[in-house]
Amino acid sequence: MGGHHGEPYTVPHASTYKVESVPQLVEVKEALGRQGLKDPWLRNEVWRYEPKAFGTHRSRLNTFLFRGLGVGFCAFLATVAVEYALGIGKGQGGHGHGHGHEEHGDKGHH
Template identity: 45%
Template sequence: MGGDHGHGHHAPMCKIPDWRIYKVESSPELMEVKRLLAQKGLKDPWLRNEVWRYDRSQFAHPTQNWRRVFMRGFWPGLGLTVLTIALESLWAKAHPSEHGHGHH
């Protein structure tokens, strides 16, 4: 219980970036936070730990992310939809329903 205990049974879920490679100055958003804190006489010694979240070189353009998230599986889904409609149409022709036909 409680973790790996150094046995090496589990690989890490994701590679955590080394905080030393990042500089707050490379992130305009965090520079603004730093400036606002400085106006109040404060500073955040942990701010540099957040720089990786704003590193645009690590991530694709937001439009590409949107496409990847919402379009993933679109073509297989469209194909399955068309196949389902075709099979239901064939089934309906082979097994006509008596509901609503010939009754007035």
């Protein structure tokens, strides 16, 4: 059986996250303050605004849009190559095949 060799991750101390270091969260804190409210859990959202931990909006968007593009393109090329090698799809390009132009079915109908 495998042994436990230590924590697989380190949990940062709560004091490392400061609401004051994130302008968007400062705005939320001030807006709540104007209404006489406080959010004691607001500090838990700070990590989302750290580019080194969560990335920037642009990097997250790029990851979302282009993840798997290379694998998908390779699969496309492989599919085209297999279809070409097996001859799938040849002769289906607008030559009138299968549209009632067979001569053996017109016997006796002049």
